[in-house]
Amino acid sequence: MDQLAADLEGVPEETRPRFRKVVERGALNIKNGMRADASGHRKFIHFPRSISYDMTGDLEAEIGPDKALIQGALGNLLYFGTSRTAGVLDINGPLNREVPRMMDAIADVAEDIL
Numbered sequence: 335m336d337q338l339a340a341d342l343e344g345v346p347e348e349t350r351p352r353f354r355k356v357v358e359r360g361a362l363n364i365k366n367g368m369r370a371d372a373s374g375h376r377k378f379i380h381f382p383r384s385i386s387y388d389m390t391g392d393l394e395a396e397i398g399p400d401k402a403l404i405q406g407a408l409g410n411l412l413y414f415g416t417s418r419t420a421g422v423l424d425i426n427g428p429l430n431r432e433v434p435r436m437m438d439a440i441a442d443v444a445e446d447i448l
Contacts (some may be wrong), residue, residue: 357394381409
């Protein structure tokens with residue numbers, strides 16, 4: 335994903351909106367995947383609603399729990415655990431599931447442009 339992000343930095347300005355749609359759709363899918371993975375736990379029932387995404391640039395997004403929202407501050411504990419307990423959620427799972435779809439969508443946009 336890091337290589338993909340680096341490659342997208344060289345995208346010409348006039349084609350950026352098409353690639354931005356792909357990145358934004360991928361961010362939404364990852365957010366929804368993280369919410370689905372976090373759902374159904376009786377002790378942190380509000381946590382899934384704290385997961386959101388923000389576009390932080392033309393072609394980049396930040397995805398994860400918002401600490402300002404109810405139970406959002408539990409994100410560090412749930413994903414990374416503590417010195418005594420392991421995390422109970424996989425922070426990379428939704429990303430890993432979305433990467434192949436994003437790569438295909440980016441390839442489709444690039445093919446249309448060429």
